[in-house]
C-alpha cells in the first residue's frame with residue numbers, strides 16, 4: 437500500500453487544486469490531505485473566505501481524497517509522515533526545495549502547478565466585481581425565480 441501526503445489551504449477550491457490532488461492520488465493507493473487551520477493561516481498572514489471546517493469538508497468530499505487532517509503548524513509534517521506511514525510527500529512546484537529536509541522520511545515530489553489559476557487571483561477578481569452589478573444580477577435572478585414559481 438503506497439500512501440501519499442500533501443498540504444494546502446484549499447480556499448475557493450479550483451481546478452488547479454483538483455488537478456494536483458488527482459495526480460497525487462494516481463501515484464499511490466491512499467491520499468492524505470492536510471488542510472491548514474484558520475489560526476495557522478492567520479499566522480502566515482492568509483485570511484480565508486471559507487472556514488477550516490468548510491474547506492476540510494469540501495476537500496474530504498473529493499473522490500481522490502481518502503483522509504483529511506488539520507495542518508496547524510509547519511513542524512507537524514515529520515510526525516504526520518510517520519503516523520500515516522506516508523511513502524510520498526507531494527506539493528505543487530511553487531514549493532520546490534521548501535520541503536527537501538523531509539527527504540530522509542519519505543520521497544518528495546513537486547508537481548507542475550496548473551497555470552493561470554490561484555485562489556489569490558480568484559479573490560482579486562471577486563474584489564473587482566461592482567456591488568451595484570451584483571445587486572442587478574440578483575434582481576434579474578429573482579425575476580427568473582418568480583417566473584419559475586408562477587409556472588409551477
Ligand code: CTP
Nearest residue numbers: 444445446452456527528549550553554555556
Ligand atoms: N496548486 C496547483 N496549481 C494551482 C494552484 C495551486 O497545483 N494553479 C497547488 C499548490 O501548489 C499546493 C496546493 O495546490 O500544492 C494547494 O494550494 P493552496 O495552498 O490552496 O494555494 P493556491 O491555490 O495557490 O492559493 P494562493 O493563491 O492563496 O496561494
